[in-house]
Amino acid sequence: MSPPHTRRWLKHPWLSLLLGAAWLLLQHSVSVFHLISAALIGLIVPWLLRDFLPAPKTLRLQPALRLAGVVLWDIVVSNITVARLVLGPMARMQPAWVPVPLALTDPTAIALLATIITTTPGTVSCTVDEERHEILVHALNCTDPAQMAAEIKARYESPLLAIFEDGAGHADALQGETS
Template identity: 40%
Template sequence: MTRLFNWLLPHPAMTLILAIVWILLQNELTYGMAVFGLILGVVIPRLTAVWWPDRPTGFKIGKMTSYVLLVMWDIIVANVQVAWIVLTRPNSKLRPAWIIIPIDLRHPEAITVLAGTITLTPGTVSADLSNTGHCLLVHALDAPDPDAVRDEIKQRYETRLKEIFA
């Protein structure tokens, strides 16, 4: 039964995401659109499964949902903070910094999510990943304490991603 489930849904998270995105793109929730979204959500990952040989197997969708909500909240807060910085501080008072963040994540998908999270949050951008995949170079718009920024990224995002992609 498990083999059938894994064959039918090689990437369950992608199935769910594709179905939801399809419904959002149609801008209406009808049974027909939901069923067609689910069909796309099953067919597309099945057809592309050969290009996902090392997909994470212990992916936790519940923890990912809370992670997405956390990131959305952080994006809102960072937008306000960056707007405040831009509107109230002259450029000479900004303290930009390049920060090297050592990462413990090993799944390429988890590293991609971390880099994307950093880039999506206003005020920071992921600039480079080391050749070994063990360090991420991040630029921060205003970082009076670069070590605190590094520690916050590791504690707030990387720790959660390690749990999600266990």
């Protein structure tokens, strides 16, 4: 267990590293002055924002890296698909609204799922319905909304469950929803 002062000042170590790295990239320099400035920014800004930032989460690295690979691949493939759709005959497109039931409960994971969906060309997450516990997705071209919802759950939500929540228990629940 780390001493109290370490927990207090480095409550968000990844944010501290990200802020410091961003500062160095903006300065285009790794001089001693800029390294010290980056370290101070990385320490002070998260400390000043401590009351506004949620408690840091323990993330599972291997599923996160796997998800990042899947998302990057899907972005490339979707860009090609959307380009073909846009440059081809417009009659081929079948836009659709796709409700995707959520097994996720963590607000950060739900926000990340919405971001992944919106970042992937051809789909946009429009709203998260908390009462129905689903996310509404608009797809540029969708012939089978149920299949698209199942793909979103399998490709993105299932890994997010493994990253943010108890993967074993939620994975069983996810299998029951998609069956």
